[in-house]
Structure formats: structure tokens, C-alpha cells
Amino acid sequence: MCESIECIDYLLHEVVHLRPPRFQVRLFVRKKIYDELMGFLERKRLSRMVTIAAFVYQNRYRDDIYRKERSDPDVTAMKFTDRGRNDRLYCREIMSESGKDVIICEIHDKKSQKNKNKENNIIERCGTYEFELFT
Amino acid sequence: MSLNYSHDTLKQSLRGKIKRYEAIALSMDISFRLEDFIESKGISKSELAKAAGVSPSYLSQVFRGNRLFNLTMLAGIANKYQIRFNMEIEEATSIKLQAKKLPKLGETIPTMIRYIPESQFKPISTDNWGNCDKAACGGSN
Numbered sequence: 130m131c132e133s134i135e136c137i138d139y140l141l142h143e144v145v146h147l148r149p150p151r152f153q154v155r156l157f158v159r160k161k162i163y164d165e166l167m168g169f170l171e172r173k174r175l176s177r178m179v180t181i182a183a184f185v186y187q188n189r190y191r192d193d194i195y196r197k198e199r200s201d202p203d204v205t206a207m208k209f210t211d212r213g214r215n216d217r218l219y220c221r222e223i224m225s226e227s228g229k230d231v232i233i234c235e236i237h238d239k240k241s242q243k244n245k246n247k248e249n250n251i252i253e254r255c256g257t258y259e260f261e262l263f264t
Numbered sequence: 265m266s267l268n269y270s271h272d273t274l275k276q277s278l279r280g281k282i283k284r285y286e287a288i289a290l291s292m293d294i295s296f297r298l299e300d301f302i303e304s305k306g307i308s309k310s311e312l313a314k315a316a317g318v319s320p321s322y323l324s325q326v327f328r329g330n331r332l333f334n335l336t337m338l339a340g341i342a343n344k345y346q347i348r349f350n351m352e353i354e355e356a357t358s359i360k361l362q363a364k365k366l367p368k369l370g371e372t373i374p375t376m377i378r379y380i381p382e383s384q385f386k387p388i389s390t391d392n393w394g395n396c397d398k399a400a401c402g403g404s405n
Contacts, residue, residue: 146289180329183292
């Protein structure tokens with residue numbers, strides 16, 4: 130089934146140094162978790178999101194901030210590890226001729242350091258979502 | 265509608281701390297450039313920290329976006345590696361510019377047409393026109 134998505138580039142467009150990206154990157158969220166994501170970011174996580182967005186928009190990766198998952202390189206994880214929490218935003222990256230679309234698919238409160246069955250299932254699910262992207 | 269409500273609340277939180285977020289993004293921009301520089305020169309992060317006059321863990325926090333670069337750190341790096349940080353001041357391309365109101369039907373469009381002197385036109389070869397895919401070339405017949 131095709132998942133609906135919402136572009137969230139507008140959220141951070143007031144931060145001048147996040148644009149224009151050297152490499153064309155667009156940030157989306159799966160519509161089903163839009164409200165959940167807004168709630169998640171409202172809880173004092175915007176500064177962390179700005180750091181992560183700097184990596185995403187510059188097409189960079191770093192293990193402790195934004196990285197590709199080993200089991201599926203099309204799936205990435207945004208890491209929110211501050212304030213004693215270990216939350217993840219699992220994303221799907223879709224490459225195109227014009228650049229890259231990053232779609233936030235799942236919000237997850239990770240309980241352990243290593244990926245367990247729960248995380249592996251989410252990563253697998255993120256890899257199988259189908260999206261209708263527009264140019 | 266909850267979707268708009270969340271968006272507005274988030275926008276307000278963002279506006280309230282825009283200077284802080286701008287500083288993080290600017291610091292990250294510098295750290296990306298410095299990472300490229302030390303990678304190309306084979307300099308380790310602990311060497312860079314020493315040049316910046318901070319501990320490796322402090323520099324690591326800067327690269328993670330938890331702390332910000334300051335000018336003293338950059339001056340130390342510039343001095344050690346004999347490099348110069350150039351600063352350019354330019355207007356940022358704003359998404360708002362794209363949201364320009366479109367003229368109504370029949371309304372005169374403001375002068376957007378730029379005059380290009382004939383000398384700037386280059387002749388194009390017409391040799392391959394016969395092989396042109398009409399749809400791709402925008403041909404109607």
C-alpha cells in the first residue's frame with residue numbers, strides 16, 4: 130500500500146545556515162506519524178533536530194547522529210540520545226537524479242544499545258514502505 | 265485541526281530560539297568544512313583539538329552540535345595550520361521568495377523579462393534536427 134507523506138522542509142527553513150543545501154535533499158514525514166513527530170519535536174528536541182538536519186541536508190552521516198542501518202542501507206536512523214533518552218527516528222532514503230528524499234517513517238524509544246528484534250522489525254518495515262513522491 | 269495546531273506550536277518554539285538554532289547550524293557548517301580539511305590533510309581530531317586549545321572531548325561535543333565553535337578556537341586552528349577563514353556576507357536564498365503572489369488572469373505581469381543582447385546568443389547546429397525526438401524537444405507535431 131502506498132503511504133502518504135508530508136514535506137517538512139518548511140519547519141526549519143528559517144534557520145538560514147541549513148539552506149540552501151549543496152546537494153538537493155528534501156525532508157518528509159509519513160503522514161500517519163505527522164502529529165506524533167510534532168509532539169516529539171516540541172519536547173525540547175528542536176536543537177537536536179537542527180544538528181541532525183545539518184547532516185541530512187549536507188548529505189553527511191555520523192554514527193552518533195545520523196547513520197545508515199547495517200541491515201538495510203536505505204534505512205537510516207536519526208539519533209536523539211540527549212537527556213538520558215535513546216530515541217530514534219527511522220527514515221527511508223530514496224535517491225533520485227535531482228538528489229535525495231529522506232522520509233521519517235517511525236518514531237521509536239530504543240531500550241538497548243544493540244538492535245534487537247523490535248528494531249530489526251522496524252528497519253525491515255521502513256525498507257518496505259512504498260511512497261508516492263512528487264518532483 | 266490538530267495538524268495545523270502542532271505546526272504552529274512548533275513554529276513558535278522555533279522562532280523563540282531562532283538565534284540558538286542559527287548558531288548551531290553555523291557551527292555545524294564550520295565543523296563540516298574543518299572535518300573535510302583535516303581529512304584531506306591527514307590531521308587527527310585530537311591534534312585539531314590541541315590547535316584549537318580545547319580538549320578532544322570538548323571538540324567532539326562541538327562536532328556533535330552540543331557545543332559551539334568560538335573565534336578563539338578558530339584563531340588557534342588558523343594559526344597552527346597557517347590557514348585563513350574567509351567570511352562572506354550574502355543574502356540567503358529564501359523559500360519565501362518562491363511564494364511570490366502570482367498575478368491574476370489578465371493582470372499585467374511586472375517586468376521580469378531581462379533583455380539579452382543578440383551578441384550573447386550562440387548559433388545552434390541544425391544538422392541533427394531530423395533525428396530529434398519531437399516529444400523530448402517539445403515539438404507539437
